[in-house]
Amino acid sequence: MMNKYTKQQIAFQKKYGDWAIVTGASEGVGREMALSLAERGLNVVLVARRVELLERLSETIKKEFNVQTMVISADLSEISALKSLVQSTSALNIGLLIANAGYGTSGPLINADLQTELNMLDVNCRALLVLSHHYGKRFSTQKKGGIVLMSSIMAFQGVPNMANYAATKAYVQTLAEGLHIELAPYGVDVHASAPGPINTGFSTRSNLKMGAAAHPKTIASDTLNALGKSTTVRPGFLAKLLEYSLKLLPRWGRVRVMQLVTKGMMSH
Ligand SMILES: NC(=O)c1ccc[n+]([C@@H]2O[C@H](COP(=O)([O-])OP(=O)(O)OC[C@H]3O[C@@H](n4cnc5c(N)ncnc54)[C@H](OP(=O)(O)O)[C@@H]3O)[C@@H](O)[C@H]2O)c1
Structure with missing residues (x-):
């Protein structure tokens, strides 16, 4: 019987199979990943809070691609949910962690609800640290695997009106850069994916109006294609364009440009 996979897909399976965990798989980039x-x-392994969306995605995946799925309903801001995610996946041969779940808020920090900002810190940073620590250890023992940490173009400077969100992404970016070097000797690939605006549920939750925005499918495929090739991938055309246009500015200049960008996105 002919193998239905390409050579690249078989190499990908060998390096990152048999199972991948995708957090934030109910919608947007995670679903496409x-x-x-x-x-x-x-x-x-499909992880998020909205289990009905995960179940539907699981059915689609099993029907279209003939692979196995596991649905895990988890609020990643809770340590107990992270512990049970780790336990539920202990018997699976996991080779890839896509730490994608995250969200943003907009507006001046002093007007924000502090509990929401703390919860964002837990989802965007603490959960990602716990999972990177656990699966990083597992992958280094098995001498293969990959970790994708979902960063953002917001990670590279302060962003007025999204100050805490940008700070969480700076944490993600920095963590990925360090782990990229630490885990390389064990044959484990770590990279940060730093997209620009994407057309997903993110804008509704952060109350932002997106102008030009990439399709989440492009972000997913560019990110996965770059795994093992670089420390940071800027998936999609917009992320690259924004990188080049901001590159020559000093950091304070980028902060000012970001202030204008978020002001525009908030005016709706
Ligand atoms: N959209 C953009 O413009 C953009 C740009 C750069 C980077 N990013 C980053 O890309 C990643 C994916 O975002 P997206 O654009 O795909 O947004 P999205 O469509 O809103 O998806 C976010 C995902 O995260 C999950 N999630 C949120 N809070 C969670 C929690 N407490 N526990 C478990 N899962 C949770 C959501 O699932 P449930 O609600 O079902 O729990 C959902 O599946 C995020 O890290 C985001 O910061 C987005």
Whole structure:
């Protein structure tokens, strides 16, 4: 029987299979990551709070790609949920962690609800640290694997009106850069994906109006294609364009440009 996978897909399976965990798989980039991984022949653990969306995605994946799935309903801001995610996946041969779940808020920090900002810190940073620590250890023992940490173009300077969100992404970016070097000797690939605006549920939750925005499918495939090749990938055309246009500015200048950008996105 002919193998239905390409050479690249088989190499991907060998390096990052048999199972991948995708956090934030119910919508947006995470959903597209899960689909793209299933297409490459990996079984996928789908993690988010909205279990009905995960169940529907699981059915689609099993029907279209003939791989296995596991659905885990978890609020990643809770340590107990992280512990049970780790336990539920202990018997699976996990080779890839896509730490994608996250959200943003907008507006001046002093007007924000502090509990929401603390929760964002827990989802965007603490959960990602706990999972990177656990699966980083597992992957280094098995001498193969990959970790994708979802950063943002916001990670590279302060961002007025999204100050805490940008700070969480600076944490993610910095963590990825360090782990990239630490885990390389064990054959484990770590990279940060730093997209620009994407057309997802993110804008509703952060109450921002997106102008030009990339499709989450592009972000997922560019990110997965770059795994093992660089420390940071700027997926999609917009992220690259924004990188080049901001590159020559000093850091304080980038902060000012970001102030204008977020002001525009908040006026709706
Ligand atoms: N959209 C953009 O413009 C943009 C740009 C750069 C970077 N990013 C980053 O890309 C990642 C994906 O965002 P997206 O654009 O795909 O947004 P999205 O469509 O809103 O998806 C966010 C995902 O995160 C999950 N999530 C949120 N809070 C959670 C929690 N407490 N516990 C478990 N899961 C949780 C959501 O699932 P449930 O609600 O079902 O729990 C959802 O699946 C995020 O880290 C974001 O910061 C986005």
